[in-house]
Amino acid sequence: MTYTRPNVWELGGEWAEPILWYARGVAAMRERPLSEPTSWRFYAGIHGFDRQLWRQLGYLGASDRLPSDALRRRFWAQCQHGSWNFLPWHRGYLLAFEQVVRAEIVRLGGPADWALPYWDYFKPGQNALPPAFARPDWPDGGTNPLFVPARYGPAGDGKVFVPLNNVNLRAMNERAFTGVSNGASPGFGGVDTGFSHSGRIPGALESQPHNMVHVLVGGDNGVLPGVMTVPDTAGLDPVFWLHHANIDRLWESWNRATPSHRNPTGARWAAGPAGRGQRAFAMPKPDGSTWTFTPGEVTDLVTLGYTYTDLPSAIAAAPPAEPRERLARPEIAARLEGARPVPEDTHVELVGTSPGPVPIQGSDIRSHVRLDAGMRRKVTARLAPALRAVGSPAAAPEQVFLNLENIRGQSDRAAFDVYVGVPDDQDPAAFPDRLAGSIAPFGLRKASAPDQEHAGQGLTFVLEITQIVDQLHLDSSFDVDTLPVRIVPIGPVAPEADVSVGRISIFRSGR
Amino acid sequence: MRSQPTPEARHRRRLRTPVLVVTALAWAATLAVHLLPATSGHHLHGARQLHTMQHTNDMPGMPGMSGMLPGAGTGSPSNGSLSTGSLQMFLLGWPFMLTAMMAPLLVPVLRHVHARSLPSRRRRTLTLLVAAYVAVWTAGGLVLFGLAAAVRAGAGSGAVAIGSAIAAAALWQLSPLKQRCLNRHHVQPLIAAFGRPADRDALRFGGTHALWCLGSCWALMMVPLLFDRWHLAAMAVVTLYLWAESFDPPAPPAWCPRLPVTAVRVVSTVVKPG
Numbered sequence: 101m102t103y104t105r106p107n108v109w110e111l112g113g114e115w116a117e118p119i120l121w122y123a124r125g126v127a128a129m130r131e132r133p134l135s136e137p138t139s140w141r142f143y144a145g146i147h148g149f150d151r152q153l154w155r156q157l158g159y160l161g162a163s164d165r166l167p168s169d170a171l172r173r174r175f176w177a178q179c180q181h182g183s184w185n186f187l188p189w190h191r192g193y194l195l196a197f198e199q200v201v202r203a204e205i206v207r208l209g210g211p212a213d214w215a216l217p218y219w220d221y222f223k224p225g226q227n228a229l230p231p232a233f234a235r236p237d238w239p240d241g242g243t244n245p246l247f248v249p250a251r252y253g254p255a256g257d258g259k260v261f262v263p264l265n266n267v268n269l270r271a272m273n274e275r276a277f278t279g280v281s282n283g284a285s286p287g288f289g290g291v292d293t294g295f296s297h298s299g300r301i302p303g304a305l306e307s308q309p310h311n312m313v314h315v316l317v318g319g320d321n322g323v324l325p326g327v328m329t330v331p332d333t334a335g336l337d338p339v340f341w342l343h344h345a346n347i348d349r350l351w352e353s354w355n356r357a358t359p360s361h362r363n364p365t366g367a368r369w370a371a372g373p374a375g376r377g378q379r380a381f382a383m384p385k386p387d388g389s390t391w392t393f394t395p396g397e398v399t400d401l402v403t404l405g406y407t408y409t410d411l412p413s414a415i416a417a418a419p420p421a422e423p424r425e426r427l428a429r430p431e432i433a434a435r436l437e438g439a440r441p442v443p444e445d446t447h448v449e450l451v452g453t454s455p456g457p458v459p460i461q462g463s464d465i466r467s468h469v470r471l472d473a474g475m476r477r478k479v480t481a482r483l484a485p486a487l488r489a490v491g492s493p494a495a496a497p498e499q500v501f502l503n504l505e506n507i508r509g510q511s512d513r514a515a516f517d518v519y520v521g522v523p524d525d526q527d528p529a530a531f532p533d534r535l536a537g538s539i540a541p542f543g544l545r546k547a548s549a550p551d552q553e554h555a556g557q558g559l560t561f562v563l564e565i566t567q568i569v570d571q572l573h574l575d576s577s578f579d580v581d582t583l584p585v586r587i588v589p590i591g592p593v594a595p596e597a598d599v600s601v602g603r604i605s606i607f608r609s610g611r
Numbered sequence: 612m613r614s615q616p617t618p619e620a621r622h623r624r625r626l627r628t629p630v631l632v633v634t635a636l637a638w639a640a641t642l643a644v645h646l647l648p649a650t651s652g653h654h655l656h657g658a659r660q661l662h663t664m665q666h667t668n669d670m671p672g673m674p675g676m677s678g679m680l681p682g683a684g685t686g687s688p689s690n691g692s693l694s695t696g697s698l699q700m701f702l703l704g705w706p707f708m709l710t711a712m713m714a715p716l717l718v719p720v721l722r723h724v725h726a727r728s729l730p731s732r733r734r735r736t737l738t739l740l741v742a743a744y745v746a747v748w749t750a751g752g753l754v755l756f757g758l759a760a761a762v763r764a765g766a767g768s769g770a771v772a773i774g775s776a777i778a779a780a781a782l783w784q785l786s787p788l789k790q791r792c793l794n795r796h797h798v799q800p801l802i803a804a805f806g807r808p809a810d811r812d813a814l815r816f817g818g819t820h821a822l823w824c825l826g827s828c829w830a831l832m833m834v835p836l837l838f839d840r841w842h843l844a845a846m847a848v849v850t851l852y853l854w855a856e857s858f859d860p861p862a863p864p865a866w867c868p869r870l871p872v873t874a875v876r877v878v879s880t881v882v883k884p885g
């Protein structure tokens with residue numbers, strides 16, 4: 101049979117059957133003790149676990165017994181970020197979770213074809229938190245199992261929604277699933293890595309909208325982060341699963357947009373980290389057994405027997421979240437048509453960097469990238485003809501990327517808009533066409549800890565700025581020694597959190 | 612299954628392949644240096660032959676091998692001072708030994724620096740980084756050499772020296788300090804792109820990376836330095852272990868046994884496929 105995941109806003113009422121049964125399933129999982137693999141909190145621990153934060157947020161009490169060491173080693177702290185494993189791992193995580201919820205639902209006499217709803221915050225009028233999640237009470241009486249008090253929203257005031265000017269669907273225009281870690285695009289799905297519990301460079305879809313929605317929905321209350329804000333707690337929020345169902349839907353939509361949007365096929369992808377001697381992806385099943393899976397086994401949604409009520413193949417043609425003038429950029433459509441894998445002879449080269457680290461303090465940070473004269477000329481010489489030659493085969497198109505390298509800090513709530521080429525004395529809000537992108541370093545605190553998986557190097561974000569640079573070049577504003585880069589935090593970043601960008605750099609990619 | 616390399620794998624290979632070639636050459640050279648004095652009329656040959664004969668009673672080393680080993684040229688174990696002969700042999704073999712053991716471990720660092728520096732400066736930056744790395748490692752190597760000589764002198768017998776070095780290495784392997792060094796060894800700091808700061812950062816990164824590398828490897832490196840006859844074999848075993856170790860991700864430092872699980876699993880899946 102095929103399970104169909106429905107749109108949570110189009111179920112026909114606040115407490116329509118699918119969401120009511122979801123709440124009942126969640127309630128049943130919540131009743132199980134933490135140490136049981138099919139319990140609510142055990143499943144959240146599979147994503148990540150932080151003893152202190154769980155305590156502070158009230159998810160770990162003095163009487164709780166943690167799962168055995170063996171169970172924790174096999175299942176916990178598994179989520180894949182900053183990696184091409186991000187999408188397949190979360191797909192498997194969703195499938196397994198859904199099975200557990202469905203088993204509870206069936207046990208309670210609910211529908212056997214129940215499937216997890218998704219939250220499409222991009223659809224007009226649907227960017228607010230679905231109402232069933234927003235109220236403390238529910239039809240069955242008592243506390244609503246879908247309600248989470250530590251869900252603070254973008255302003256930290258408990259009003260939860262996804263501000264559409266902070267999210268976008270640019271990832272859907274990525275040409276290749278997997279990319280590179282050396283300054284050019286990390287690809288739609290991320291860079292070819294091994295087991296990557298807190299990877300360094302997220303893929304395009306992971307960065308936007310995934311990361312941003314986590315951080316803006318969770319927010320913080322000035323003292324503690326929201327549950328959704330931190331990877332180690334995110335799975336504790338019932339809305340996490342609807343968010344990830346949407347991310348999974350966007351993956352499938354990207355696949356359907358054009359035949360060239362293919363998932364990886366090689367053995368490295370198919371076998372996953374387990375094929376390289378690393379931890380296997382493993383999920384507890386309702387019957388107590390373990391489901392071990394590889395990326396190759398979850399690559400095809402149809403084979404898995406799943407679909408979504410709405411799978412627009414041309415989702416990128418109308419990205420709803422961006423200002424009009426940027427939507428109408430003809431290059432995007434042109435590039436979609438000419439979409440093809442990255443040519444083999446692509447070279448990635450550094451063009452310029454900031455003089456040093458850039459601390460994120462205050463509400464408007466001015467910094468500069470010093471450009472190497474030779475590299476700058478190389479970029480401008482190739483840019484215009486390359487764009488015109490988009491339809492021509494084989495040649496690698498000239499692309500320019502802004503890198504925010506090694507972002508570190510002690511806050512998980514940081515998020516910011518990044519502008520390129522806005523003069524220092526001007527208001528960046530007046531230059532929407534110079535917005536390179538909005539980034540949210542989800543998992544920042546852990547990525548900054550020296551003895552964690554990535555040795556505290558923080559997170560690196562890559563934003564394509566080919567169009568901006570081309571525009572600047574046409575205005576003769578790119579032929580300068582230093583190019584202004586403006587960082588505007590989305591919501592205040594506490595100075596004591598010590599958030600900084602290690603280096604801002606510009607890379608070119610092409611022949 | 613069609614196995615086309617990913618773009619990332621292609622980029623990885625561009626640097627890894629030449630480094631692996633250099634490593635193979637270094638192993639060949641190390642082997643040659645070991646065989647050299649035994650087969651040629653090297654000027655050290657006579658003197659060393661003599662000392663080795665004196666050693667033959669307790670350490671039946673191959674004449675050519677013990678030459679580069681600390682203490683081997685000193686005649687009696689009670690005399691811990693370094694002879695110029697053994698020091699020279701050490702320095703002759705050292706560049707090859709260092710390259711053979713460490714070059715593959717340097718690949719991620721070289722790749723990082725190559726990718727993140729200006730194309731016009733890549734060569735200069737990489738050269739400075741490697742120079743600083745080699746300088747710090749060589750200073751460390753001389754200390755290790757002196758330490759090995761002292762151990763040899765203090766221990767009286769070769770077996771005791773080797774035994775105590777292995778015990779010390781085992782202890783170090785279990786310690787949280789070792790893990791700390793391994794973790795820092797994974798750090799790829801940002802480097803300046805322009806002018807003097809770029810040179811300074813390249814030197815600093817090469818030097819600090821060598822320090823953490825020394826911290827991770829010194830105890831194990833001591834062991835082959837104390838072997839006479841099986842020096843090359845011990846060096847190969849230690850090298851394989853150090854390489855295997857590098858596959859494991861950073862972890863919180865603690866007293867615990869650290870086995871190269873990732874590498875072992877990779878090897879076991881290759882050995883019994885399916």
Ligand SMILES: [Cu+2]
Pocket residue numbers: 310314334344
């Ligand atoms: Cu997530």
